[in-house]
Amino acid sequence: MNLYKKMFFFLMFNMMIMLTISIFFLKNGNTIIIEWEIFTLNSISIIYMLIFDFKSLFFMMLVSMISSMIMLYSNEYMDTEIFNFRFILLIIMFILSMMLMILSPNMISIMLGWDGLGLISYCLVIFYQNKTSMNSGLLTALSNRIGDVLILISIAWFMNYGSWNFMYYIYLFNMDFEMNMILLLMLFAAMTKSAQIPFSSWLPAAMAAPTPISALVHSSTLVTAGVYLLIRFYLLMENHYVLKILMFLSCMTMFMSGLTANFEYDLKKIIALSTLSQLGLMMMVLSLGMELLTLFHLFTHALFKSLLFMCAGIFIHFLNNNQDIRFMGNMIMYFPMGCLSFNIGNMALCGMPFMAGFYSKDLMMEMYLMENYNLFLLLLFYVSLGLTMSYSIRLMIFLLMGNNMCFPLFNFVEPMLYLKSMFILTLLSILGGSFIMHLILLDYNMIYLCNLMKFMLIIFMIFGMFLGIYCHLYMHYMMKHMNILFFTFNMWFLPKISTYGMNFYVLKINYNMLMNLDLGWFELIGPQGLFKNFMFFISKNQFFQLISVFFFFFFFFWLLFICILF
Template sequence: MSLFMVWAFFLMIFFFFFFFFGLYLLLFNKIYLYEYELFSSVGSGGFLLVLDWLGVVFFSFVLLISSSVFVYSNCYMSEDSSKLRFIFLVLLFIFSMGLLVLSPNLMSLLLGWDGLGLISYGLVIYYQNTRSFNAGMITVLSNRVGDVGILLGIVGLVNLGGWTFIFLDHFFENTILFNSLFCCIILAAMTKSAQLPFSSWLPAAMAAPTPVSSLVHSSTLVTAGVFLLIRFHDIFININFMNWLMYISLLTLVMSGVGACLEMDFKKVIALSTLSQLALMMFSLSIGMWEVAYFHMLTHAIFKALLFLCAGSLIHSVGGIQDIRVLGGVINFSPMLGYGMLVSFLSLGGIPFSCGFYLKDMVIEMYLMGDKIFFFFLFFFLGIFSTLIYIYRLIYNLLLKAYGGGMIFNYSENIFMNISVFMLGVFGIFFGSAMSWLLFDYSNLILLSSFMKLMTLAGVIFLLWFLLNNFFVQNLVMFLKMNIIFMFFSTMWFLSNLSSMVFSWLYCYLGFLMVAGEVGWGEMLGGKGFSKLSIYLGGLSQKMQYNFLSFQVVLFFLIFLYFLIL
């Protein structure tokens, strides 16, 4: 038995232990706090771990997905020459996520937070080529901004008497110190969860191996910011930053959704869909629905990990082709792969009674009940409907259409890949309804008019009619391709250029000025120019000593001009 299967077995055992332990904590409303004193200090100095149902249940799902990733990697990474390095990096990644999830203070949370950023860099550059190095650099530098926010948050909490934030609920007031503190926390969460303007690193992180991408983009790195805000949910009710978070999340939702509708690369479509779902979680937090955001985070972890594993298996089998216009016929040559894709697509689209239905319908209805500004209302439904558009594109191009590649390939199903896909697929079917019964009791009374209740259904029907009518779709695509609008939306609002190329151009230009200074005007102002000036002044002095006629004439005219001016 390989090391992958051994670790998958242990992680699955830990998953069942943590999951049932989390249900026990929720049922009896208990929290266990463990402290190990490192040094004596006023208000701080101990290493704390908190075991509550929020952290324990989420960490159990991290272990579940990690177990599926190890089973999947037993085949996917079988020919890799450095499997042991891969295993250690993934285990350190899981440990860092557990430290972040189970930490009740910002000091120990910073260890997990920094560990995620550092180890994600090592995983993104795993294949060690130029593309991976560039992607790893933009990933780690973007996450460093969030690390600065956590450090400033630690400074703010120390001024309140300690690092532990779960004991400071009764101190929270709307003062300058608290606003500054939670502005730093929101900044850290935005960078880790890739909200605008820090969104460009998330598609770039796809350079990592597919098992790592399924772990990073589902339940670990990208959800760390959302989980941090869920930890602070009691505090943010009285803070005025929630409106700003709603604006940013709506812009990110529209940007990622429309960009995924225009993208042709399969893995980039999945990455942009991850970004849109993170924006929906942030939007749920901004309107005070932290339980829905937490539920969405759990369900998204299941079906997005499933979708990544299916995508990696498909791309690996066809020789690295990622264009969805070429890929197709998955349901014919691999029924298990088609089953996994269909389950994840339906959950991602929020189809009734799928895994993602129970929370997306709740978010839409709760938002429609509140106060609505037409501009934000329009942006919200544009982001929601764009999800249905790219889901329809993926279903049509991958499952309904025949394979369009010119290459003949022989796809042989692997039992380990099928086991991981089947296991996550079963969770993707039953998990949404099971968790809505076990963990989340939504007994809120929702009052909507008939128009509001049927508007979503009418919008979906109109959208399907519009997509099935190829005439309108072709004209729309032709219109977009003839304008700069297409380039604007397909490049994530030029975020990649603004995040990397602008700064590269600035540094290159400054370097050019320095080089030009060293070989050009810098030389004339330096030793070479001083040497030429000394030679010229020496020659002028020598002419004065020799009493040349030209010098006497010039001297006569200068004296004459002097007397004329006087």
């Protein structure tokens, strides 16, 4: 038995234990906090803490389950790789970092898990050692370092309280100035990790990693760490003005990513932009004050998003690493089970009735209609959900219809390990939403809406479906308006602002200074130039001195010769 299957069985065993304990904790309302005091310095105690409640245990169960499916999937996908052992070690370290962050009510241990996620995600993004992976890895690492620095500053602010166990101070210091500062730092740190505007450009760039890594990172681990952190800090954020800022930024993130995905042709980037859209949705619902509903959508999103990445990995793997959807027509003839799973995951993503995403998305929209917010945000919210349906329909048309333009004589076979891992996630994408809803949403609110508002989800899904068909059929006409397309295709120029604006143009200025100053004028008037000029004048001086000595001896011997003769 190879190492992949051993890790699969271990993670499945861990998942069953966590599921049993989390249901027991939910039923009895238990919360257990374990403390280990490492040392005490004056009034500051360094205490390692772990918190075990339903949220942390169920989230750990979900991470273990998805990781086990990815281990089974990677056994076939990474079969030809040379560095298999390094790949497995990096996945194990990544899972451990996420679990450390999930179980931490202490800022120091959160920082260890948070920084571990950023460091190991960099190692995973540069797993394929080429120039694109290096650029993407550096962008991912440096963007996440902003959140790491903000958490380090919040750790320094927490020294005002003598301890870093934030769970103890949320109730007591709700109106304290230090706590407000810590809240702002936590908010921006979570926005960097969950790629909200203006930190959105790193998430599509991280698609340079292997597809099993994308399925793990962009479903239940790295990008959801920011949402989970804000859920833990929600009692501090309640009725705070920063929720309005978070609502506007997350709504714009959701709209921007949905619009950009309709003009993208890279399969993995389309799914990454859908992840960005769902993260914006989670942040927006959290800003409405519904942290339990946000956690519910976080759980359901992890199920179908990992399934989508796995199906995309099959298509890419057997099309000789081609990711352009324009070459992937008529895939249902070659991968019937893969296309079935992909369509189920897409329907769950869109919120198709009675799929996993429907239970959380429909409840989110109905709760949003019960709130008292303006028409602009309401339209932006619903149009963003329609755009989700639009790029999903466009993607399905490209994959299922048309002609296959990539290796038409190739023999496509779906390996059994792929189908086993995808079959479990397909079942969970259908049944998981209902199971989690009846498990955690025990106290239902009374939602009273008219028939039109009740069917708003279906109406905007139909609107998005027609928009996706229109984008597919008339894209060549839209290409005439390249200025608008360039704006949307480039994520509203966010990479230009947050990536190129921070490093490319700065490095370009440094390059010009190097060529014009260090290798230009400083070569003439600097130390090297002075040294060369001094050496030139010294050599000339030595030459003239040698000539004068020669003339002196010539004159002396000439005089001696004259004296001898006369």
